[in-house]
Amino acid sequence: xxxxxxxxxxxxxxxxxxxxxxxxxxxxxxxxxxxxxxxxxxxxxxxxxxxxxxxxxxxxxxxxxxxxxxxxxxxxxxxxxxxxxxxxxxxxxxxxxxxxxxxxxxxxxxxxxxxxxxxxxxxxxxxxxxxxxxxxxxxxxxxxxxxxxxxxxxxxxxxxxxxxxxxxxxxxxx
Amino acid sequence: xxxxxxxxxxxxxxxxxxxxxxxxxxxxxxxxxxxxxxxxxxxxxxxxxxxxxxxxxxxxxxxxxxxxxxxxxxxxxxxxxxxxxxxxxxxxxxxxxxxxxxxxxxxxxxxxxxxxxxxxxxxxxxxxxxxxxxxxxxxxxxxxxxxxxxxxxxxxxxxxxxxxxxxxx
Numbered sequence: 001x002x003x004x005x006x007x008x009x010x011x012x013x014x015x016x017x018x019x020x021x022x023x024x025x026x027x028x029x030x031x032x033x034x035x036x037x038x039x040x041x042x043x044x045x046x047x048x049x050x051x052x053x054x055x056x057x058x059x060x061x062x063x064x065x066x067x068x069x070x071x072x073x074x075x076x077x078x079x080x081x082x083x084x085x086x087x088x089x090x091x092x093x094x095x096x097x098x099x100x101x102x103x104x105x106x107x108x109x110x111x112x113x114x115x116x117x118x119x120x121x122x123x124x125x126x127x128x129x130x131x132x133x134x135x136x137x138x139x140x141x142x143x144x145x146x147x148x149x150x151x152x153x154x155x156x157x158x159x160x161x162x163x164x165x166x167x168x169x170x171x172x173x174x
Numbered sequence: 175x176x177x178x179x180x181x182x183x184x185x186x187x188x189x190x191x192x193x194x195x196x197x198x199x200x201x202x203x204x205x206x207x208x209x210x211x212x213x214x215x216x217x218x219x220x221x222x223x224x225x226x227x228x229x230x231x232x233x234x235x236x237x238x239x240x241x242x243x244x245x246x247x248x249x250x251x252x253x254x255x256x257x258x259x260x261x262x263x264x265x266x267x268x269x270x271x272x273x274x275x276x277x278x279x280x281x282x283x284x285x286x287x288x289x290x291x292x293x294x295x296x297x298x299x300x301x302x303x304x305x306x307x308x309x310x311x312x313x314x315x316x317x318x319x320x321x322x323x324x325x326x327x328x329x330x331x332x333x334x335x336x337x338x339x340x341x342x343x
Binding site: 069071072073074075076077101128131137138139140141142158159160 | 199200201202231234259260261262294296297299300301302303304305
């Protein structure tokens with residue numbers, strides 16, 4: 001093997017490694033490590049209907065929990081897709097729950113205006129903390145997690161997502 | 175073999191520099207760097223250095239001070255850049271650098287006070303940050319100089335008003 005051949009092989013290997021590294025780096029925001037904080041299902045947040053409710057109230061369903069706010073543009077973009085998925089897949093055991101980090105009255109008005117068909121909890125620092133404990137260290141919105149029927153977090157997404165991305169994830173959990 | 179390592183390094187360095195910044199989101203305190211100083215008697219100058227690709231909402235900025243004996247005047251927010259938002263229509267945003275002048279009345283004898291700034295901002299990459307609260311200790315007792323990096327988090331800076339921390343002179 002000549003020197004130039006060796007050099008070519010080394011560079012080729014380096015580039016493949018680099019490409020792999022960049023791929024995983026660029027998708028890291030969409031598919032963060034799934035962590036399940038012990039108190040996740042027990043932490044109660046204020047419900048739009050009144051009273052406080054923990055995520056555990058929906059245990060046994062395939063849960064998609066979406067942290068959002070009315071003032072967050074990227075959050076508004078994905079919500080119509082969630083409404084559609086809830087309508088189409090609710091019968092199979094899919095349950096969306098929104099956690100709004102926002103003022104309750106603004107959330108209430110938004111829910112009415114856009115016809116959100118899944119329950120919404122409202123929080124402040126408590127909700128931010130919950131999202132951080134799930135790996136959202138930047139405190140970014142929207143942030144979405146998928147929880148399987150046993151209560152384990154299996155997927156997390158930072159930034160707006162789509163029905164096309166979420167559908168295969170939840171289908172595997174029914 | 176002595177050509178191989180430089181070739182590999184060159185191959186690695188170029189794409190990393192070109193794409194690394196896009197792949198990583200900044201933490202909010204790095205995306206929206208806040209500093210403040212008591213520029214002259216009766217005026218606080220707040221400065222935000224906003225990282226490229228990030229923006230703050232002008233109408234979400236809120237300022238408050240403690241203790242209550244210190245009084246803020248009307249905040250004069252400079253005009254922002256108009257953003258045609260898909261959902262909110264025309265909104266005013268701050269990018270790059272912004273200076274905000276706030277009149278303040280500090281009672282005689284007050285050495286220090288805490289300025290709290292609440293802000294909301296987003297990244298062009300498609301995420302927004304939960305509302306940020308940053309605090310800066312200011313006061314005649316601290317001299318007229320740029321202060322250290324602001325601390326974030328509730329409560330911690332109120333301790334700085336206590337007697338156990340001597341004022342810097």
